[in-house]
Amino acid sequence: MLDNIAGPDDSAFTSPAALNDINNWVPHDIVMRDAWFPLAHSAAVGKKPVRRSVYSVPYFLWREDGKAVAASVLPGAGALPETGLTDAAGRYPVMEHYGYVWCWYGNPLAADPLHLPSIPYLPPNGGLPGYLTGTVRFDCAAPVSLENLIDLTHADFLHANVVGDEKSESETVEVFSDSETVTMVRTCIGKSVAPVMKFFSGIRQPTQQVRQVIRIYLRSHAAIAYGRFTPGDDVPLFHPCVPETRDRTRLDYTMNTSNAGLLFRHVMPKASYIVSRQDSSMTSPQSPRYMHESKRRDLHSKFDVAGQRYRLLMKNLVARQAAGDFSYRDNVSADCSDLIGLRKELFRY
Template identity: 55%
Template sequence: MTTTTLSEEPSLTSRAADRPAVQDWVPGVLQLRDAWFPVAHVTDVHETVSRRQVHSQPYYLWRAKGDLHASEHRPDIAAAKRLPSTAFTMGTGDYPVMERYGYVWVWYGNPEKADESLVPDVPFLPREGGLPWYTRGTLRFDCCSALSLENLLDLTHADFLHANVVGDEYSEDDRIEVQSTSETVTMIRHCKSKSVAPIMRWVGGVRAKYQDVRAVIHVHVRNSVAIAYGRYTPGFHVPLFHPCVPESQDRCRLNFAMNTTAAPGPFRILMPRAAYIVGPQDNIMVGPQSARYAEPADRRDLHSRFDGAGTRYRFLMQQIARRQQQGDFSFGADPGRDVRELLGMPVL
């Protein structure tokens, strides 16, 4: 099912030089603006200045008397304060910044449009943060965020690349469903009698040989944010917040959070640590592809039915980029909408 609802809000006008170029599929060019990015865990930002970046735009983060700050320039270097500021801060040097779900979110785009309601809904993370240390971590990928997200949007890749953690490709039935709005794309996978995930057998006490699986990956295109939810029967629910912050054309940062606090131990502690097994496996695959992925080619792009979500993702990125090039930076769908039912979470 595809729903595309275009907003009737006034367009944001800007100079042509500030608008993203739109051409054939070159991910590094499609730097979509007016979006919140979760650039750091709140526990990683202190009085000492730390640096992050979004599409190579620098963000310096620190706290002063408990208050959170984000600037284009280092506050502890006098010479840096005299540097010119860009349109990303309206010449003030200070970015819109906020805390939610245990993350520091910064605004990339026109600061006058920084609306907190545009933060994606992540229903399994506490709004005020506070999850235990073992649920979160940080990884980096040697590729642009778009390639990392396309990899995620094919949920079947896990059967081959991460079989030692989540199980192999064998099941009685395997169905794929793709949904999208003008801002998001979702892949839902239903597996019947799939080989049980090894990690659930080893540390979760699941003794069955097979389990039914409903896995969802829900991607906010403009934010480069993925929200994943796995429901394993018998087994446990695995909720994963997977933001692929686009640091540069060849690098993205994953500040992940996996809320396994409702699962029994030791699974609830060890499952999030499996990210340090799965992440390097992904990077081994996407890293060497990055250079080819970012260049236009005459070769036909062949794909299977499992690539429908990735194909839709590319289309949405180009569609939003064209709207922004025409001066329309509005959101065509509500990014903060409740997605519990879509994810397959219990709705109380």
């Protein structure tokens, strides 16, 4: 049984005009300015420069006296490109937080720590062990990857060998949003136990209670995922989709299972390599289809409310920026612990 698939104020997202706008979706054309992007795990940045990119714009990262810096060219490389994204010395605004080096894409004078997304289950100063992190890539536009992610029900079919099948006694889905975020909350009663928890957490009963949350920070193309499994372990995942190019996405993930049992703690983060291949099998062929005209209709069902809202919010934000409005109307750094259902006693930093 599926209840409450829509959240408040859904008429703005389900009217004929809105649905028509949603169907005219070209994710490759989206460029979000005035946003923090997590370009590298802190441990990946040292004295020797490493190269990253955002929308094909190069970012070179290294450390000076232990502090992370970012520039548009390598040190001593000569002339600076005119991008309007750096200061006079060719440096980008940089923050180090949650175990990542974050770089600003946009007007450097507008860079503000207030616009850093809230990730309440990662320690602000980093320091998590390396086995909780990893890097994967997707051959698709970043919004395509995120649109796939925010439909939590897809996991029952695409990732059933990891998170379990679609069987449950009841299921409730809610969707919440503001101008900068969209969040899907899925609650399942009597859901089949996830196979990975059977094997590595030792759960013997046939079902468990599950609460899964995906929250997307639109400008940063970043998502936080939080799963509560009872009985079982919490699965907190930071899932940033950095748009390296219009059709190439880098994911430097962190799955903070440090409070789980020994086996699950070490094994579950590595499942991301299996899950990412499964996701890529769907998104990689899907992504280029948006770049060509087609007579095929882009169909939606009642289960797609979160994805529809994500599309429309992204298009609204793009339109605002095209009109010269880069302001933040909502506070992305506000603590979202209560919304995602965080068990705070497990993540006191």
